[in-house]
Amino acid sequence: MNAPNKSGWKPQMAAAEDGLHNGPQTTTGNRALMLEEPLIFEIGTSETTGVDLPAVDANAPTRLGGLERDDAIGLVGLTEPETVRHYTRLSRQNYGIDLGFFPLGSCTMKHNPRLNEKMARLPGFADVHPLQPVSTVSGALELMNELAHWLIKLTGMHSVAMSPKAGAHGELCGILCIRAALEARGDARKVVLVPESAHGTNPATAAFAGYAVDNIPATSEGRVDVEALKARLGPDVAAVMITNPNTCGLFEKDFREIADAVHEAGGFVYCDGANFNAIVGKVRPGDLGVDAMHINLHKTFSTPHGGGGPGSGPVVLSEALAPYMPLPYTARTKDGVVHLIEEEQADEFAREHFGGELGHFGRMTAFHGQMGMFTRALTYMLSHGADGLKQVAEDAVLNANYILRSLEDLLHAPFADAGPCMHEALFGDKDFGNDLSTLDLAKALIDEGYHPMTVYFPLVVHGAMLVEPTETESKASIDQFITAFRSVAQRALDGDETMKQAPYYAPRRRLDETAAARKPKLAWEAPEG
Amino acid sequence: MRYLPLTDTDRGEMLAKIGANSIDDLFVDVPEIARLDGPIHDLPMHASEMAVERHMKRLAGKNLSAGDAPFFLGAGAYRHHVPASVDTVIQRGEFLTAYTPYQPEIAQGTLQMLFEFQTQVAKLYGCAVANASLYDGSTACWEAVAMATRVTKRKRAVLSGALHPHYAQVVKTMAQFTGDEIADSAPAIQAEPDIDGLIARIDDETACVVVQYPDILGRVSDLSKVAEAAHAKGALLVAVNTEPVALGAIKSPGELGADIVVGEGQSIGVGLQFGGPYLGLFAVRNPKHVRQMPGRLCGETTDAEGKRGYVLTLSTREQHIRREKATSNICTNSGLCALAFSVHMTLLGERGMRELAAENHRLACFAADRLDKVPGVKVLNNAFFNEFILMLDGKPAREIVREMADRGVLGGVSLGRLYPGVKALDHALLVAVTEMTTEEDIETLATELEALVKEPAQ
Numbered sequence: 001m002n003a004p005n006k007s008g009w010k011p012q013m014a015a016a017e018d019g020l021h022n023g024p025q026t027t028t029g030n031r032a033l034m035l036e037e038p039l040i041f042e043i044g045t046s047e048t049t050g051v052d053l054p055a056v057d058a059n060a061p062t063r064l065g066g067l068e069r070d071d072a073i074g075l076v077g078l079t080e081p082e083t084v085r086h087y088t089r090l091s092r093q094n095y096g097i098d099l100g101f102f103p104l105g106s107c108t109m110k111h112n113p114r115l116n117e118k119m120a121r122l123p124g125f126a127d128v129h130p131l132q133p134v135s136t137v138s139g140a141l142e143l144m145n146e147l148a149h150w151l152i153k154l155t156g157m158h159s160v161a162m163s164p165k166a167g168a169h170g171e172l173c174g175i176l177c178i179r180a181a182l183e184a185r186g187d188a189r190k191v192v193l194v195p196e197s198a199h200g201t202n203p204a205t206a207a208f209a210g211y212a213v214d215n216i217p218a219t220s221e222g223r224v225d226v227e228a229l230k231a232r233l234g235p236d237v238a239a240v241m242i243t244n245p246n247t248c249g250l251f252e253k254d255f256r257e258i259a260d261a262v263h264e265a266g267g268f269v270y271c272d273g274a275n276f277n278a279i280v281g282k283v284r285p286g287d288l289g290v291d292a293m294h295i296n297l298h299k300t301f302s303t304p305h306g307g308g309g310p311g312s313g314p315v316v317l318s319e320a321l322a323p324y325m326p327l328p329y330t331a332r333t334k335d336g337v338v339h340l341i342e343e344e345q346a347d348e349f350a351r352e353h354f355g356g357e358l359g360h361f362g363r364m365t366a367f368h369g370q371m372g373m374f375t376r377a378l379t380y381m382l383s384h385g386a387d388g389l390k391q392v393a394e395d396a397v398l399n400a401n402y403i404l405r406s407l408e409d410l411l412h413a414p415f416a417d418a419g420p421c422m423h424e425a426l427f428g429d430k431d432f433g434n435d436l437s438t439l440d441l442a443k444a445l446i447d448e449g450y451h452p453m454t455v456y457f458p459l460v461v462h463g464a465m466l467v468e469p470t471e472t473e474s475k476a477s478i479d480q481f482i483t484a485f486r487s488v489a490q491r492a493l494d495g496d497e498t499m500k501q502a503p504y505y506a507p508r509r510r511l512d513e514t515a516a517a518r519k520p521k522l523a524w525e526a527p528e529g
Numbered sequence: 530m531r532y533l534p535l536t537d538t539d540r541g542e543m544l545a546k547i548g549a550n551s552i553d554d555l556f557v558d559v560p561e562i563a564r565l566d567g568p569i570h571d572l573p574m575h576a577s578e579m580a581v582e583r584h585m586k587r588l589a590g591k592n593l594s595a596g597d598a599p600f601f602l603g604a605g606a607y608r609h610h611v612p613a614s615v616d617t618v619i620q621r622g623e624f625l626t627a628y629t630p631y632q633p634e635i636a637q638g639t640l641q642m643l644f645e646f647q648t649q650v651a652k653l654y655g656c657a658v659a660n661a662s663l664y665d666g667s668t669a670c671w672e673a674v675a676m677a678t679r680v681t682k683r684k685r686a687v688l689s690g691a692l693h694p695h696y697a698q699v700v701k702t703m704a705q706f707t708g709d710e711i712a713d714s715a716p717a718i719q720a721e722p723d724i725d726g727l728i729a730r731i732d733d734e735t736a737c738v739v740v741q742y743p744d745i746l747g748r749v750s751d752l753s754k755v756a757e758a759a760h761a762k763g764a765l766l767v768a769v770n771t772e773p774v775a776l777g778a779i780k781s782p783g784e785l786g787a788d789i790v791v792g793e794g795q796s797i798g799v800g801l802q803f804g805g806p807y808l809g810l811f812a813v814r815n816p817k818h819v820r821q822m823p824g825r826l827c828g829e830t831t832d833a834e835g836k837r838g839y840v841l842t843l844s845t846r847e848q849h850i851r852r853e854k855a856t857s858n859i860c861t862n863s864g865l866c867a868l869a870f871s872v873h874m875t876l877l878g879e880r881g882m883r884e885l886a887a888e889n890h891r892l893a894c895f896a897a898d899r900l901d902k903v904p905g906v907k908v909l910n911n912a913f914f915n916e917f918i919l920m921l922d923g924k925p926a927r928e929i930v931r932e933m934a935d936r937g938v939l940g941g942v943s944l945g946r947l948y949p950g951v952k953a954l955d956h957a958l959l960v961a962v963t964e965m966t967t968e969e970d971i972e973t974l975a976t977e978l979e980a981l982v983k984e985p986a987q
Contacts, residue, residue, distance in 0.1 A: 029836075040645050040875050050876035051612055053884035053964070060887070063894055065749040065912030067779040074652040077878015084614050087642070087872055091623040094638035098622025111532055112626050115578055121616075124589025129602040130804030131942045132593070133934040139591030140803050146588075153572050165664035165805065168848070168860040176706060204848035204858035210706045213853045251558040282556060287563045302532075306619075306865030307627040307639035308825070310664070310806035326702070343949055362702030366605055366667035366695040366793075367804025379585060385575030386568055388530050394552045395535050401555055402543045420547075420555040446635055451628065457849075474534035475543065501833065506634035509833035513633075516830035516842040520819065522658045523648040 034507060037089040041524045044076030050083050093507040094307070095451045101473060101481050103403075105424040105454040105466025106199070106247055108277045108299035115383065116302065116376035125375050130367035140371065141340050147378045148314075148330035148340075151295060154389070156286030157316035161325040162340075163369040167274060170294025170313025171205040171241075173326060173364055177292055177317060178239045178268040179209055180324035180361040187266065189238035195224045197248055197458040199272060202241045211238060218460050222248035222415035222426075226258060233265040243272035244288070245279065245422035247458040248415050249400065249466070259289025268292065268321070276300045277470070278397055278423030281390030291318040297370070301377035312373035323354040326364045395471035396423045399478055403467055406482045410489050414461050423470070429463030434495040438463035441492045443510065446503035448484040530575055595801060595939065599970035603916045603961025604745065604942040605666065605693050605771040606804065607796045609885075610965055615798050615872045619865055629861070633840040634832075639864065640839035643827040646871040653776050653874075653882075654790040655783025656812035661825040661841075662867040663809030663859060666771055666793030667699040670739065672811065672823040672857055673767045673789045674700050677737035678709055679821050679856070681765060685734045689727055690714040691744035693771060694947050700739070709736075715948070718918070718957055720911045722750050728758040735764040737789070742768050742782055743775055745947070746909065747916035747959065756786025765789060773797055773810070774963075775914040777886025783814045790814070798873030799866050808866040820846060823857030885964060889915040893962040896971045900960070903975050905982035909957070916961040918944075923982045926958040933977050940974055 029036040062068060078086060095102075102109035120126060124139055134141070148160045161177070164170035175192065182189055192206035195216045203213045214232060217225045224242060240262050244252045252258070259269045271285055271293040277300045279285075285293050297303050297312040317325055328342045333353055341349050346360065384392060397420070404425035408416045411427040429438040442452035442465075454466040467485075469478055491499055503509065535543075540552070549555055556564065568574075576584075595608050602608070619625060623638060630636030630643075643661045650659035663669040674686045686704070688697050688711060697713055704711045712730055717723055722744060731738055738759045743749045756766045768782035770792035782790045794808035795801075813822060820843065828842035848855040877885060893915040901908040905922035919941070921929060926943035933940040941961070944954035962971070 037641070039641070039648075041648065044875070044878060046879040049878045049881035049884070050614075051881045051885070053881060054888050056884050056887040057891075060891060061894070062778070062890060063897075063910075063912050064779050064890070064914065065751070067749055067751060067912075069776075069778060069780050073777070073781070073879055073882060075649060075874065075877070075879040075882055077881055078875050080612070080614055080876065083872065083875050084618065086875070087618040087624075087868075088621065090638040090641055091618075091621045092638065093635075093641070094623040094627045095632075095635040096623045096626035096628075098626045102628060104628060107628060109626075109628055113532060115581065117620065117625075119582070119585040119589075122586060122589035123594040123596055124586075124592040126800055126802055127594040127596050127608075128592050128803045129595060129600075129606055129608070129801050129939070131602055131604055131606070131946065132595075132939060133931050135931065136593035136934050136939065137803065139588040142591065143585075143588050150572060153569055165668065166859075166861045168858045169664060169668070172858060176702075179706060199860075200847075200849035200852050200855070201858050201860045203853040204851070204855040207853035207855075208703075208707065208858050210708065251556075253558045253560065256560060256562065279559070281569065282565055283559050283563050284565060304625045304865070305628050307624055307636070307642075307868070308629040308661070308864030309861040310863045310866055311861045312806070362705070363695060363698040364668075364702060365665060365699060365805070366693065367665075367807075370805040371803035372806050375585070379581055382573070382576050382581045382584060383532070383578070384530065386572035388533070388575040390565075391530060391533055394555075395533055395540075397555050398535070398540060398543055398547075398552060401547045401549070405547045419558045420549075442632070443634070446632065451635065452632055472532055472534065475536075475539040477534075503634050507637050508634045508836060508838040511633045511832045511838045511840050512830045513840050513842065516828040516840045517845075520826070520842055521829040522644075522819070522826055522842075523651045524644070 035089050037086060039524055040078060040086060041076055044078045046072060046076060048077040048079060050078055050080040100449060101477055102451045103453045103467045103469055105468040106274060107454060108468060108470055109305060110302055110470040111472035112302055112304040113380065116379045119379045120372050120375040125371065143378060144340055144374060145330055147374050150381050151314060151316055154280055155293065155316045156284030158319040159317045159322040159325065159329065159331040161315045161317065161329045163326060163328060163365050164294065164313040164315055165365055165370060166309065166311030167294055167296040167313045168201040168205060169364065170315045171201055171272065172208060173315045174270050174292030174294060175205055175209040175239060176361050177321045177324045178270065180359055181321055182238055184359045189236055191236050192238055193229065193232055193240045195242060197246060197460050198241060198243060199274065202272060206241065221418040222250050223252055224258065226254045229258060230261050233261060235266065237265060237267045239268045239270050241270040241272060243274060245275045249421040249424040249426050250415060250418055251422055255288045263289065274299060275423055278393055280393050281386060282393045291321050297373050297377040301380045303373045303376040310370060310373065312370035323350060324359045324361060326362055327360055328368055392471045399469040399471065399473060400425050402478060403469055403482065407485060410486055424466050424468035426461060427465040428461045432492055436492045436495060436499055438465055440499040440502065441488055443502040444488045444499045447505050448488060450481060450484065598937050598939045599973045600939045601941040601960045601962065601974060602939055604947060604959050605793060606801055607772055607961060607963055608801055608965050609774065609796050609963050611798055611800055611873060612876050615869050618872045619869050624868055625865065630841060633838065637838060640827050642868055642871055644829060644839050646867045647827060649871060649874045650810050651812050653773060654812040655781025656790055656814045657816040658819050659810065659812035660822055661827050662862040663811050663824050664863060665805065665807035665809045666791065667696045669791040669809035669811045670696045670769050671700050671703045673791045674737060674739065676789060676821050676823060677765045677767060680818060681736040681763065683734055683736035684708065685710045685712065685736055687712045687730045687735055687738045689740040690716040691722055691746055692739055692741045692769060693745050696769060715951060716746060718909065718953060720909055722748055724750065724754055727755060731758055731762050731764055733762055735762055737765040737767045739767045739769060742770055743772065743914050743916065746918045747913040748910055749779055749912045749914055752782060752785040752787060767791065772914065774886055774889055777882040778890055778914060788814050794870045798869035806863055806866055808863045808870055821856060824859050825862050888964045892966055896962045899971055899975050903979045906978055915963055916959060919958045919960055921956050921958055921982050923984055925955040929981045932981055936977065938973060938977050940977060
């Protein structure tokens with residue numbers, strides 16, 4: 001039993017050791033509504049199925065080239081009621097936005113309107129094949145054009161490559177456009193500059209595009225060190241990748257100056273658009289000198305995160321890069337019309353509008369991109385309108401600053417004096433002065449009923465905690481979170497050792513991640529015997 | 530504005546707490562030149578739920594959906610029946626609105642599902658380990674080539690001519706930037722794939738051979754000879770599958786000797802969706818290759834009370850830890866599509882999967898026999914699963930497909946569309962048949978073809 005802590009808080013599980021609340025072990029392992037659920041392989045059988053299909057005629061002739069499967073696949077089935085129950089039980093072991101506040105910095109977990117889901121399921125969008133004759137999909141192409149129009153207008157850019165499947169895929173697209181444009185002018189530059197605070201995808205992307213990566217330090221204010229960056233520019237630098245607003249939650253004040261310097265040195269500016277949520281309708285990245293920027297539709301335009309995807313990462317491009325984007329893409333002509341361009345129209349379109357041959361670098365994915373996400377994003381854009389999207393940015397920034405100012409007296413806020421934060425507030429654990437860490441605070445927040453904030457990112461802050469409320473939280477919800485967060489932070493400052501065992505009330509206690517990696521078990525295996 | 534809970538009173542109180550006079554005080558770091566003060570031209574103001582629905586339904590109504598026409602398209606995207614409970618499950622908010630499971634104690638639902646999904650995919654592919662999904666089949670195909678170059682430390686990939694041309698394009702797109710060499714060839718219109726020709730292209734510099742199974746012409750052929758030849762030269766065999774339902778009827782690629790098996794999972798649970806989001810499947814036969822895999826992996830472990838639980842694992846391969854030395858820059862997966870796949874696969878089970886495959890094949894055989902009888906139409910394939918090539922007399926297949934569409938029939942994918950500029954393929958039509966196809970639909974296609982192939986080429 002741990003020594004009582006200064007704040008006097010005691011977890012109920014520990015109290016149970018006194019015999020006060022110690023219920024009996026249940027036979028099933030269940031705890032009333034918290035139900036344990038076996039794997040499908042432990043409850044299903046090879047005979048069971050949840051679909052009614054015609055019976056197999058074992059003697060029917062086949063034309064499978066002699067490759068008929070003669071052994072069992074090894075799958076198991078459940079009936080429909082068993083299937084629904086299995087997944088419903090599993091769902092109850094998950095936290096989601098529908099359950100509560102999800103303050104993940106840099107990840108923008110906002111409300112997912114169900115109208116988006118309903119529209120994406122209209123058969124005219126959901127039940128259409130990517131290779132249907134163009135005459136039968138004019139509505140789908142119109143939808144892509146309309147979304148492209150919004151993206152172009154909101155960012156002040158020239159064109160948009162629609163096909164990237166997710167944010168990181170969009171980064172790759174943007175960097176490859178830059179490389180294709182440089183190669184077109186016979187310029188074989190070798191290096192991409194990436195600030196220290198960048199997402200891990202930025203350096204990985206640059207490496208996959210064949211570039212060496214050089215890091216640029218941050219200032220003590222949490223912004224890119226402009227002088228260091230300028231000093232590193234030269235004829236070998238292909239591009240600079242900058243996140244704006246950045247991952248310290250700050251607006252890069254000197255972005256235009258940086259962009260001008262990069263352009264003057266013959267390079268291009270890639271902007272990681274993961275945090276577009278904070279400036280949509282308020283700032284057009286095109287006005288800042290951006291050449292390429294991906295937009296995580298799920299973050300800014302509320303397509304659901306789905307426990308890890310799918311994402312969608314269209315890339316907006318400057319006029320200089322537009323001729324080099326992958327197919328298919330949408331481009332805006334001088335008359336303001338947005339066109340969807342596939343292989344067949346590409347050369348003619350390029351001659352007419354780019355004044356020459358198309359320099360596109362190829363195809364990044366089999367089909368048109370994440371159509372199901374386009375539908376959801378456009379639904380959200382139309383619901384908010386230009387006025388609503390501006391309000392989105394303002395409320396997101398207001399909520400984040402409110403959190404920053406409500407916690408900075410208690411927690412180390414390294415950049416609180418560097419200006420207002422944008423969509424997220426950043427704290428660190430260096431004031432704890434004991435052996436408790438950000439991880440312990442995060443796990444204790446779980447017991448309070450919250451999904452923890454982003455932890456240990458950005459790497460430039462010790463024990464970083466990145467809190468992003470988004471615009472869809474009410475003041476009451478944020479106030480309640482602040483109260484809970486303050487209480488947990490106070491316990492951490494007080495050295496409450498019981499936090500090391502948190503969470504107490506989640507479906508699982510702390511999981512042994514080291515053991516999982518040391519001896520990986522990545523698939524179910526039938527028990528021996 | 531129905532999604533924004535702050536009232537003006539709230540906003541005033543919050544600004545006061547912050548010590549700001551107005552919201553503009555929070556945007557002081559944005560330079561004047563970049564501030565957008567007025568409304569954005571050419572974009573509408575906010576709209577009611579009803580108005581948005583009207584607009585979206587108008588757009589949707591302009592498309593001919595697959596369910597409203599006799600439908601025969603395949604070529605990497607297939608129309609299968611999705612049981613109603615699949616969509617019900619994936620719309621549960623705890624799955625739909627959950628984040629990536631980086632906090633495993635409150636993400637066991639997603640994690641256990643991914644562990645089950647990995648097991649289902651590994652078994653279907655005849656492999657030891659599958660990952661927790663990638664974007665789609667085509668990008669998974671590139672990731673497999675990239676992985677093979679890491680494993681073998683060689684830079685040359687030999688692509689079968691019968692690999693989906695869009696997949697081959699994705700591989701070539703990426704290879705031009707990484708410096709990998711891709712040996713490609715055009716598909717030959719013949720009943721059997723040219724296996725000896727493919728084997729002849731494998732040499733001591735080859736990192737991997739990439740074959741599609743069943744291939745882009747719908748042909749099913751034994752991979753084991755290619756596997757042996759590849760292994761003899763120290764190369765890996767990458768097998769690509771775009772129709773997972775086929776694996777309910779034919780031997781798994783792993784059993785035939787493929788080292789990396791990748792594919793598109795869209796057929797099971799996901800739906801057509803005009804090309805995305807889809808579901809990239811990725812598996813390896815040899816467990817020792819696990820540390821070179823791209824993407825997320827979910828593993829079993831125990832919690833502090835000794836209870837079984839699941840976590841994302843082996844993340845030192847991944848971009849957020851390894852940065853520029855990562856096995857891939859991929860940061861997400863297709864989590865919700867993986868859930869749809871897994872739920873559908875659980876409903877099917879061993880028995881349903883076999884029955885579904887058998888029904889697809891039975892109908893495809895029926896269709897091939899019927900269409901082969903149409904004057905001027907010839908079935909190319911000796912062997913196929915649910916997709917095959919029709920050689921058409923008269924006009925190019927592209928024109929015939931367009932004209933059929935005008936008459937409300939979605940009659941297949943012309944190879945001319947997939948290979949623009951390759952004249953030899955102009956008269957080939959790729960036709961897919963699934964359990965959704967009726968015998969009446971097949972009769973309609975036969976009638977349309979009979980009318981259209983008779984008309985002389987212009």
